Amino acid sequence: xxxxxxxxxxxxxxxxxxxxxxxxxxxxxxxxxxxxxxxxxxxxxxxxxxxxxxxxxxxxxxxxxxxxxxxxxxxxxxxxxxxxxxxxxxxxxxxxxxxxxxxxxxxxxxxxxxxxxxxxxxxxxxxxxxxxxxxxxxxxxxxxxxxxxxxxxxxxxxxxxxxxxxxxxxxxxxxxxxxxxxxxxxxxxxxxxxxxxxxxxxxxxxxxxxxxxxxxxxxxxxxxxxxxxxxxxxxxxxxxxxxxxxxxxxxxxxxxxxxxxxxxxxxxxxxxxxxxxxxxxxxxxxxxxxxxxxxxxxxxxxxxxxxxxxxxxxxxxxxxxxxxxxxxxxxxxxxxxxxxxxxxxxxxxxxxxxxxxxxxxxxxxxxxxxxxxxxxxxxxxxxxxxxxxxxxxxxxxxxxxxxxxxxxxxxxxxxxxxxxxxxxxxxxxxxxxxxxx
Numbered sequence: 001x002x003x004x005x006x007x008x009x010x011x012x013x014x015x016x017x018x019x020x021x022x023x024x025x026x027x028x029x030x031x032x033x034x035x036x037x038x039x040x041x042x043x044x045x046x047x048x049x050x051x052x053x054x055x056x057x058x059x060x061x062x063x064x065x066x067x068x069x070x071x072x073x074x075x076x077x078x079x080x081x082x083x084x085x086x087x088x089x090x091x092x093x094x095x096x097x098x099x100x101x102x103x104x105x106x107x108x109x110x111x112x113x114x115x116x117x118x119x120x121x122x123x124x125x126x127x128x129x130x131x132x133x134x135x136x137x138x139x140x141x142x143x144x145x146x147x148x149x150x151x152x153x154x155x156x157x158x159x160x161x162x163x164x165x166x167x168x169x170x171x172x173x174x175x176x177x178x179x180x181x182x183x184x185x186x187x188x189x190x191x192x193x194x195x196x197x198x199x200x201x202x203x204x205x206x207x208x209x210x211x212x213x214x215x216x217x218x219x220x221x222x223x224x225x226x227x228x229x230x231x232x233x234x235x236x237x238x239x240x241x242x243x244x245x246x247x248x249x250x251x252x253x254x255x256x257x258x259x260x261x262x263x264x265x266x267x268x269x270x271x272x273x274x275x276x277x278x279x280x281x282x283x284x285x286x287x288x289x290x291x292x293x294x295x296x297x298x299x300x301x302x303x304x305x306x307x308x309x310x311x312x313x314x315x316x317x318x319x320x321x322x323x324x325x326x327x328x329x330x331x332x333x334x335x336x337x338x339x340x341x342x343x344x345x346x347x348x349x350x351x352x353x354x355x356x357x358x359x360x361x362x363x364x365x366x367x368x369x370x371x372x373x374x375x376x377x378x379x380x381x382x383x384x385x386x387x388x389x390x391x392x393x394x395x396x397x398x399x400x401x402x403x404x405x406x407x408x409x410x411x412x413x414x415x416x417x418x419x420x421x422x423x424x425x426x427x428x429x430x431x432x433x434x435x436x437x
Contacts, residue, residue: 068124068136073101076268079108079115087119087135093247094264095257102132111138112150116267118142142275155270160324162359163188163331166390169213176422177206177375178213183399183428185362185382186390189221189278190325193335193360193384194286196351201364201376203337204234207282208241210335214280215243221278221333226265228258229288258292259315266319273330281323286336290316290350306345313353320357341366359385365411378411379403379418398432 075087076094085108087101088094101123103113113119122137141149167187169178187193197203207225215223223244227235235248247265249258269279283289294312302310323334336358338351361382368376380403388396406414425431 068122071123072120072139073099073123073133074118074120075099075101076264077103077108077113077115077117077119078264085113085115086132087121088264090245090247093249094261100132101135102130103135107135111141111146113138113141114271116264116269116271117149118268118272142272142277144275148275152274155274155322158274158324158329159327161190161327162386162389163190163325163333164389165189165325165331167191167214167333168217169210170428171213171216175209176419177209177377179422179428179431180375180377180379180418181210181362183431184377184379184403185360185384186387187333187335187360187384188325188390189333190323190331191333191335191360191384192320192323192358193333193362194354194358195335195337195362195364196340197337197364198341198366199339201366201369202374203364204238204284206362206364206375207284207335207337208238211238211242211244211282218278221280222272224265224269224279224281226262226281226283228262228283228285228292230284255292255295258289259296262289262292262319266322269332270322273326273332276330278331278333280333280335283319283334283336285339286316286320286354287339287347287350289319290353291346294346304349306347306349308346308349313350317353317357320354335360368412368415371412373412373415373419377415379406379414380411395432398435402435 073087073089075089077085078088078094079085083105085103085105087103089097089099091097092099101121108114119141120139121135122139123133124136126133138146140146165188167189169182169187171178181187185193195203195206211223211225214221223242225238225242225244225246227238227246227248227250229251230248232250232252235246235250238248239246247261249261265281269281272279290313293315294307294309297309297312297315300309300311304310320334320336323332325331338354339347340351363378363381364376365378366376368378384390391399402418406417409417421434422428422431425434
């Protein structure tokens with residue numbers, strides 16, 4: 001033990017209770033901060049290489065491609081319950097589609113666009129996480145400029161008048177059915193007309209002829225054919241034979257879809273009339289539309305005969321009642337078909353509710369169609385209110401003389417008599433001039 005080297009001087013230990021020499025918690029160098037420890041993926045993902053985003057979905061780079069406003073789309077604005085809106089395409093009957101465009105509530109206020117407006121807009125491709133094409137600019141609304149749109153008067157404040165400008169329905173393709181309508185139940189711009197028919201009396205064919213006549217003789221009128229609860233083959237036939245916008249909801253679709261399409265078509269027509277356009281809606285049929293409203297309306301506990309809810313017919317009446325001729329403006333004409341003698345008590349109740357609300361009625365008779373006489377029009381029961389505003393005095397006088405002559409005949413005899421005389425003349429003027437007296 002004597003040859004052990006001398007031990008060095010012992011270094012004095014600091015007092016354990018003295019915390020002044022300890023590193024401050026905020027000056028930690030080697031360990032992660034507390035915020036880093038709570039996020040285990042922060043350091044792990046810092047140096048990981050990220051995949052390159054697709055150029056078509058990311059923000060335009062300095063030397064990348066910019067697709068903003070390259071594509072223009074036209075659609076009808078449908079406001080959602082959440083406050084934003086979607087531009088719906090007519091190619092998909094205004095239902096959900098891949099072409100839908102998102103419009104924010106801020107953009108709706110900025111461009112002064114409302115539910116039902118027909119908008120031509122510029123869009124951009126959706127980015128990652130976006131469901132719709134976003135709208136970035138508006139070119140026109142209902143065929144008008146944005147400055148014009150901001151000063152328009154709402155539809156409910158426009159002054160309605162009797163129809164004063166007559167539709168000329170006589171064409172080479174229309175045949176004698178349109179010539180008969182021109183004589184006995186003329187239609188004007190802003191007419192609220194009803195075609196009352198029994199099953200298998202040719203109402204769909206008559207509606208098709210009417211649509212073709214309006215599109216040929218009055219190209220300035222925006223024509224909409226609305227088919228509710230219709231057969232699919234009838235929809236295809238109508239689309240191929242009519243030059244107009246055909247919106248359809250077939251009988252295999254639920255009632256809420258019928259109602260949704262009808263509401264959007266009505267709002268579109270109202271917005272166009274506010275902008276001074278002439279619009280004509282041909283509805284087939286208002287009976288089926290009222291049935292759909294009756295199905296989706298909440299139960300009130302008050303049920304009329306036939307199973308009709310007491311408040312269910314208010315909305316289809318609002319649809320039919322929107323037809324009007326606007327003073328110093330456009331017009332909205334609605335010609336709707338109504339079904340009778342179907343064996344359903346509900347259809348009878350619906351027809352009675354709408355009876356007298358229109359200012360033009362065209363009655364089709366099953367007895368005439370059973371004899372294969374078309375068009376099966378009951379001339380004595382058909383007519384237009386205030387037809388003196390649509391015709392000149394001399395023509396009206398001759399039609400009254402003809403009606404007096406037909407009053408003593410039954411509907412079949414009257415139709416056969418008039419059809420034979422009309423087929424032997426080239427136009428209605430020649431037919432009226434050939435009358436004695």
